[in-house]
Amino acid sequence: MSDLIRLSAAELGAKLASGEVSSVEATRAHLDRIAAVDGAVHAFLHVNEAALDAASDIDRRRAAGEELGPLAGVPIAIKDVLVTTGMPSTSGSRILEGWIPPYDATPVRKVREAGMVPLGKTNMDEFAMGSSTEHSAYGPTHNPWDLDRIPGGSGGGSAAAVAAFEAPIALGSDTGGSIRQPAHVTGTVGVKPTYGGVSRYGSIALASSLDQVGPVSRTVLDSALLHDVIAGHDPLDSTSISDPWPSMAEAVRRADVSGLRIGVVKELDTDGFQAGVRSRFHEALELLERNGAEIVEVSTPNFEYAVAAYYLIMPAEASSNLAKFDSVRFGLRVTPEGGGTVEQVMAATREAGFGPEVKRRVILGTYALSAGYYDAYYGSAQKVRTLVQRDFDAAFANVDVLATPTAPTTAFRLGEKLDDPLAMYLNDVATIPANLAGVPGISLPAGLAPEDGLPVGIQFLAPAREDARLYNVGGALEALLVDRWGGPLLNQAPDLSTHELKATEEGVV
Amino acid sequence: MARAALMDFDEALERFDPVIGLEVHVELNTTTKMFSSAPNPANSAFHGAEPNTLITPVCLGLPGSLPVVNGTAVRYSISLGLALGCEIAPSSRFARKNYFYPDLAKNYQISQYDEPIAFDGSVEVELENGRTFTVPIERAHMEEDAGKLTHVGGSTGRIQGAEYSLVDYNRAGVPLVEIVTRPIEGAGADAPALARAYVSTIRDIVLSLGISEARMERGNLRCDANVSLRPRGEQKYGTRTETKNVNSMRSIERAVRYEIQRQAAILAGGGTITQETRHWHEDTGTTSAGRPKSDADDYRYFPEPDLLPVEPTAELIDELRAALPEPPAARRRRLKGEWGFTDLEFQDVVNGGLLVEVAETVAAGASPAAARKWWTGELTRVANARETDAASLASPAQVAELAALVDEGVLTDRLARQVLEGVAAGEGSPREIVEARGLAVVSDDGALIAAIDDALASQPDVLAKIRDGKVQAAGAVIGAVMKAMQGKADAARVRELVLERAQG
Amino acid sequence: MSEISAEQVAHLANLARIALTDEEIQHLTTELGQIMQAVEKVSEVATPDVPPTSHPIPLRNVMRDDVVGDTVLTTEQALAGAPEHDDTRFVVSAILGEEQ
Numbered sequence A: 001m002s003d004l005i006r007l008s009a010a011e012l013g014a015k016l017a018s019g020e021v022s023s024v025e026a027t028r029a030h031l032d033r034i035a036a037v038d039g040a041v042h043a044f045l046h047v048n049e050a051a052l053d054a055a056s057d058i059d060r061r062r063a064a065g066e067e068l069g070p071l072a073g074v075p076i077a078i079k080d081v082l083v084t085t086g087m088p089s090t091s092g093s094r095i096l097e098g099w100i101p102p103y104d105a106t107p108v109r110k111v112r113e114a115g116m117v118p119l120g121k122t123n124m125d126e127f128a129m130g131s132s133t134e135h136s137a138y139g140p141t142h143n144p145w146d147l148d149r150i151p152g153g154s155g156g157g158s159a160a161a162v163a164a165f166e167a168p169i170a171l172g173s174d175t176g177g178s179i180r181q182p183a184h185v186t187g188t189v190g191v192k193p194t195y196g197g198v199s200r201y202g203s204i205a206l207a208s209s210l211d212q213v214g215p216v217s218r219t220v221l222d223s224a225l226l227h228d229v230i231a232g233h234d235p236l237d238s239t240s241i242s243d244p245w246p247s248m249a250e251a252v253r254r255a256d257v258s259g260l261r262i263g264v265v266k267e268l269d270t271d272g273f274q275a276g277v278r279s280r281f282h283e284a285l286e287l288l289e290r291n292g293a294e295i296v297e298v299s300t301p302n303f304e305y306a307v308a309a310y311y312l313i314m315p316a317e318a319s320s321n322l323a324k325f326d327s328v329r330f331g332l333r334v335t336p337e338g339g340g341t342v343e344q345v346m347a348a349t350r351e352a353g354f355g356p357e358v359k360r361r362v363i364l365g366t367y368a369l370s371a372g373y374y375d376a377y378y379g380s381a382q383k384v385r386t387l388v389q390r391d392f393d394a395a396f397a398n399v400d401v402l403a404t405p406t407a408p409t410t411a412f413r414l415g416e417k418l419d420d421p422l423a424m425y426l427n428d429v430a431t432i433p434a435n436l437a438g439v440p441g442i443s444l445p446a447g448l449a450p451e452d453g454l455p456v457g458i459q460f461l462a463p464a465r466e467d468a469r470l471y472n473v474g475g476a477l478e479a480l481l482v483d484r485w486g487g488p489l490l491n492q493a494p495d496l497s498t499h500e501l502k503a504t505e506e507g508v509v
Numbered sequence B: 001m002a003r004a005a006l007m008d009f010d011e012a013l014e015r016f017d018p019v020i021g022l023e024v025h026v027e028l029n030t031t032t033k034m035f036s037s038a039p040n041p042a043n044s045a046f047h048g049a050e051p052n053t054l055i056t057p058v059c060l061g062l063p064g065s066l067p068v069v070n071g072t073a074v075r076y077s078i079s080l081g082l083a084l085g086c087e088i089a090p091s092s093r094f095a096r097k098n099y100f101y102p103d104l105a106k107n108y109q110i111s112q113y114d115e116p117i118a119f120d121g122s123v124e125v126e127l128e129n130g131r132t133f134t135v136p137i138e139r140a141h142m143e144e145d146a147g148k149l150t151h152v153g154g155s156t157g158r159i160q161g162a163e164y165s166l167v168d169y170n171r172a173g174v175p176l177v178e179i180v181t182r183p184i185e186g187a188g189a190d191a192p193a194l195a196r197a198y199v200s201t202i203r204d205i206v207l208s209l210g211i212s213e214a215r216m217e218r219g220n221l222r223c224d225a226n227v228s229l230r231p232r233g234e235q236k237y238g239t240r241t242e243t244k245n246v247n248s249m250r251s252i253e254r255a256v257r258y259e260i261q262r263q264a265a266i267l268a269g270g271g272t273i274t275q276e277t278r279h280w281h282e283d284t285g286t287t288s289a290g291r292p293k294s295d296a297d298d299y300r301y302f303p304e305p306d307l308l309p310v311e312p313t314a315e316l317i318d319e320l321r322a323a324l325p326e327p328p329a330a331r332r333r334r335l336k337g338e339w340g341f342t343d344l345e346f347q348d349v350v351n352g353g354l355l356v357e358v359a360e361t362v363a364a365g366a367s368p369a370a371a372r373k374w375w376t377g378e379l380t381r382v383a384n385a386r387e388t389d390a391a392s393l394a395s396p397a398q399v400a401e402l403a404a405l406v407d408e409g410v411l412t413d414r415l416a417r418q419v420l421e422g423v424a425a426g427e428g429s430p431r432e433i434v435e436a437r438g439l440a441v442v443s444d445d446g447a448l449i450a451a452i453d454d455a456l457a458s459q460p461d462v463l464a465k466i467r468d469g470k471v472q473a474a475g476a477v478i479g480a481v482m483k484a485m486q487g488k489a490d491a492a493r494v495r496e497l498v499l500e501r502a503q504g
Numbered sequence C: 001m002s003e004i005s006a007e008q009v010a011h012l013a014n015l016a017r018i019a020l021t022d023e024e025i026q027h028l029t030t031e032l033g034q035i036m037q038a039v040e041k042v043s044e045v046a047t048p049d050v051p052p053t054s055h056p057i058p059l060r061n062v063m064r065d066d067v068v069g070d071t072v073l074t075t076e077q078a079l080a081g082a083p084e085h086d087d088t089r090f091v092v093s094a095i096l097g098e099e100q
């Protein structure tokens, strides 16, 4: 395995800046890695043919003496939820197969302007509906730690690409945990910024009031550097916050938890969580405590209702957001046998173009909004949202950040929960409250669960607009843990090149 | 289509009490659309653009695109709300109205639902017969227009029988204010005229605010008319029908009248009215049944999560209130005095819905008398013949130009009428038409004298009479000369010259 | 309230313009009943005194200037992704229903 692909984005950026490595070399190394292992991982839906051109352009600009940012020339993988010129954008759905948008999402534009090199588009649950990436219309992504297991979802492709060293860094999106839960099961880092911190313009909407685009990486510093690139006010997104942001990278570099008050959410520290998940969580807290943090127990009684509220608000908004997929202006068109009216063509297209989970949620959301049910369902869910916010407000009156395990279990087996939507929905129990309240959250590796040797994440949550606190505590904990492990957690991941050979021999791929 | 049975209007009114409700959609003439920075085709600067040229990802509902509210559209809406005597909501919100239709790019319309920007107003409306009504306004809310469908194939160009349809999204996202009245009771036989006068008043208001081009024939102003009947003496409203998109002032009056007669015939025959939308047919002057109200009308409204509440400050509202133009009723009283019209002359202007046109024509330099004459005379005549509104045929600037040409002696009244026909046919400005059609009065005396001498020579008996002092005999010569000049001569000048040459 | 009938699901599918098969309707009827039973829990705490929250981060009066922007598309760009067009407009098959 080339050393270039094992570098963090920050390290690679430094080597690019010093001229030790060219962007073309770095990009080629990652394209080679994708060619070698993606048959087994299936993190990518599309590999960017123009990547090497973009890389050589950056090399040329650097050679010309242009002042470039810290991530210039660093390759990046982009979740297929973000629209991109020059690359198909499908949101994991058959209904958008082959669609090449006429514009770039704002985070994509910012990444390009920062000189980063898009490697391609990563796999995801269809329209970001799922926690396992098994709901992709283009087949599941496999967890690099165990190819028989899920990489989390909906952003399993971005997390797996980073964990499998196919990309140093990636963009994701998080509506109920789609960045943080994949980070948890793949031993990577993922951040959901404050709602409105990163523009949603060009992010194919699942649930408008919950969606947030954010970074996916192997180190906390890398997420911070990417966060600094993509954050900021965008006049094209009305919900974009106009406040200036402090440097997240600075927060990591100055990480220090002495005197930091960390609240442990009592309701998310229960028997409902796998033993190994809880033990790694508590070890991490002890480590922080030994280094000067104060650990306090807090109670958030209304979090109990968060999952229920989420599974009303998200499908309701999704049912409306997905109405635009109607075969008229873009995407798939299916005409019933013998022709049909436009109404019939729309219905046939949506029947053929949407997968079962999308249909389930669209019907659910249509129901929650329909006449006579609005108050009981959508209206009540919006009230729970108020209560969850009040829980956060009360908690943050006493502590600087909250800590929870990111998800109840380590990566489960592909197919294991596919027929049990309710069990699947419970994966997001710890991540959903942040989306309902708009507050930022990070998941970073806490170790491997002793019982199955699979990665476990720890989640921190901060008040809205206080994303920098997550990078402070995350950066500090990461340094302590890496020190204890003697290197990054991903050093303990299996060597995929042998996996890949084995898989090919057995005809699994 | 089977023609519906109608009851005589007077009889219908004897037996039933009509209640009407009017929904007027006003397209704002902002530079850009309601939620997208695409050019707005309801602004004359972008009128007539090629299909699908005035669009951004937002207008097409492309995946990932997001709406952003046009601040000017909000100001215009507040001004309109104030002019309608409405309260302005301290906090109003947008909502999604969900339904599938190919002209609706996102398959939901961003509108306002339970929190409109303006509510609880009233408008004073004056009828032809001098009666004055106060029309209660329930609400005025902001929303976006849909795209335009063209139905191809089949014989009618209508939706029925078409083989396929073409969609142009230029109009998608044009800012609209929808003004909804409360049920209007007590108009009786005046209900049709009141409907027309109300829309005419709304048109006056938006024109005086300068927030819409307000051309009905272009769809800048669209009216849906709700009509129901109840037996005389009854309190409870009857079942209503909603006649959609009636696109001229006179059609509004006719459509309401027709619905009253149609519903009366059904009710009198023991039938019941179906709650449905109905379509107005300009050609036959009838309405036909459309979509019945059903549970497919479940629009699943919910607060638009991509947009935030609009909370105008008291200062902004005060500023816009201070800038409001005179209310139409007060303005009428003032203009009537300034113009020196008789009651009859002024009524003529008002009833023709031409107050703004006349005022603007006067502002453009014409005398009030000339402005009134052209608008209520020739233009109204042509408009009636074409079943449209006079305002759609010419602009005030064009009429003022025409009046100036008459004053300058370039045109006679007769020539001016021909020029107006050209203007109405879209041939250009009056001066351009005079030029192109060669219509100017021949003011070259040499040409006139030659024609006069010819005429006198061919009518020696007339010449003799003139020389005898029988000056009225000159009429025959003048007629011959005017004919020879194809009317392009000033008759007074011809007369002068005839007398001069005859004495010669 | 979580009693959902197959007819209701068929009606919802019609509102959502998805031509579900009978089999899908049967399957979804069962699943929807279970899911609704689980999410109905929100009503336990959603009392009248609690105001709803529709935006997690409360902002207001976010508006843009009335100026033509730089995101205007060419007709070619607009039509590029369409299943069918005639070079100027999008083509759809015959329309049964009327506009709203």
Ligand SMILES: [Mg+2]
Pocket (backbone or CB within 6 Å): B023, B224
């Ligand atoms: Mg209406």
Ligand SMILES: [Zn+2]
Pocket (backbone or CB within 6 Å): B025, B143, B178
């Ligand atoms: Zn409307």
